[in-house]
Amino acid sequence: MTETVLSLENVVKRYGGLAAVDGLSFAVARGEIFGFLGPNGAGKTTTLRMILGIIPPTAGRITVLDSISAIPVRHRLGYLPEERGLYRKMRAAETIAYFAHLRGVPARAAKKKAHELLERFGLADFARAKNEALSKGMAQKVQLLATIAHEPELLILDEPFSGLDPINQTTLEALIRDLKAEGRTIIFSTHVMQHAERLCDRFLIIASGRKRFEGDLAAARAAFPPRLLLRTRDPVDPLAAAPGVREIVALGETTDGEREYEIVLERGADPQLVLKAAFEAGIRLSSFERAGASLHDIFVALAGEKEDEQACAMKEAAE
Numbered sequence: 472m473t474e475t476v477l478s479l480e481n482v483v484k485r486y487g488g489l490a491a492v493d494g495l496s497f498a499v500a501r502g503e504i505f506g507f508l509g510p511n512g513a514g515k516t517t518t519l520r521m522i523l524g525i526i527p528p529t530a531g532r533i534t535v536l537d538s539i540s541a542i543p544v545r546h547r548l549g550y551l552p553e554e555r556g557l558y559r560k561m562r563a564a565e566t567i568a569y570f571a572h573l574r575g576v577p578a579r580a581a582k583k584k585a586h587e588l589l590e591r592f593g594l595a596d597f598a599r600a601k602n603e604a605l606s607k608g609m610a611q612k613v614q615l616l617a618t619i620a621h622e623p624e625l626l627i628l629d630e631p632f633s634g635l636d637p638i639n640q641t642t643l644e645a646l647i648r649d650l651k652a653e654g655r656t657i658i659f660s661t662h663v664m665q666h667a668e669r670l671c672d673r674f675l676i677i678a679s680g681r682k683r684f685e686g687d688l689a690a691a692r693a694a695f696p697p698r699l700l701l702r703t704r705d706p707v708d709p710l711a712a713a714p715g716v717r718e719i720v721a722l723g724e725t726t727d728g729e730r731e732y733e734i735v736l737e738r739g740a741d742p743q744l745v746l747k748a749a750f751e752a753g754i755r756l757s758s759f760e761r762a763g764a765s766l767h768d769i770f771v772a773l774a775g776e777k778e779d780e781q782a783c784a785m786k787e788a789a790e
């Protein structure tokens with residue numbers, strides 16, 4: 472049976488008249504990489520801060536590592552806040568060791584761990600550099616290492632990829648996978664869907680403080696009509712009458728004079744019947760592939776559309 476390391480039940484956070492988080496419920500299982508996705512102002516940082524006990528919820532219940540408050544279990548948690556900041560005059564290795572020690576690692580072990588981590592993440596030469604002398608990306612790496620040095624069970628990273636160059640983003644993805652392989656649970660927020668698509672076991676999409684989706688990519692895709700991408704030089708009008716075809720969208724002409732189309736199918740339609748219809752109509756296809764919605768498409772659709780439309784789509788998908 473999977474163990475829940477974090478659960479929120481009907482959590483609300485009000486700022487005056489604004490419900491920044493509005494009746495949010497979700498759960499994260501031990502060992503998962505869980506993506507926390509939502510547009511600007513959706514309520515992600517507010518939720519993460521409530522989970523960490525930095526701000527109290529207006530209503531609802533949060534359970535972290537079997538505790539009703541993060542405070543007593545804080546040495547088992549790691550948190551990378553959205554707003555970054557290091558003590559400017561402290562040295563990189565010192566910073567990491569300091570935070571590890573603060574969370575219960577004996578001083579000597581903390582120092583050793585700091586040097587190990589800096590070595591592993593290509594910053595060994597900067598161990599004695601003052602934080603103010605680090606580039607923005609390097610400082611962010613140091614802060615991240617300070618977040619994981621005490622080997623927390625549950626890591627909560629608010630926008631960890633922002634500010635990192637593509638190489639360091641890849642290094643961070645690998646680090647997150649390594650942490651998962653060690654049995655740790657990682658929750659991270661992001662606007663960059665590719666990271667979430669590559670890394671997450673499950674994810675939550677919120678908008679305007681409310682949950683729009685919780686689950687894995689396959690479940691999210693199931694809520695979207697399947698699509699086919701095809702290329703041909705022949706007219707495709709006969710396919711409009713093929714079983715399960717909802718819409719044909721012309722995508723444009725390729726450099727070699729072919730046309731590309733997207734065929735939107737009804738949910739549950741059989742793509743083979745479209746292929747058969749193309750064959751029977753004498754349409755010569757040079758390519759024919761099934762395309763699942765990307766997380767980007769899903770995000771834009773779920774975070775952008777009105778809640779009643781979305782509830783309808785999810786209900787239809789479940790039926």
Ligand SMILES: Nc1ncnc2c1ncn2[C@@H]1O[C@H](COP(=O)(O)OP(=O)(O)OP(=O)(O)O)[C@@H](O)[C@H]1O
Nearest residue numbers: 486489491509510511512513514515516517518553
């Ligand atoms: N201390 C505060 N006082 C008043 N309103 C706040 C406060 N903190 C957040 N808000 C509001 O709550 C809403 C959610 O903000 P939050 O920072 O949680 O969003 P977010 O999803 O993290 O956004 P982003 O992706 O832009 O960081 C926003 O409308 C924001 O203006």
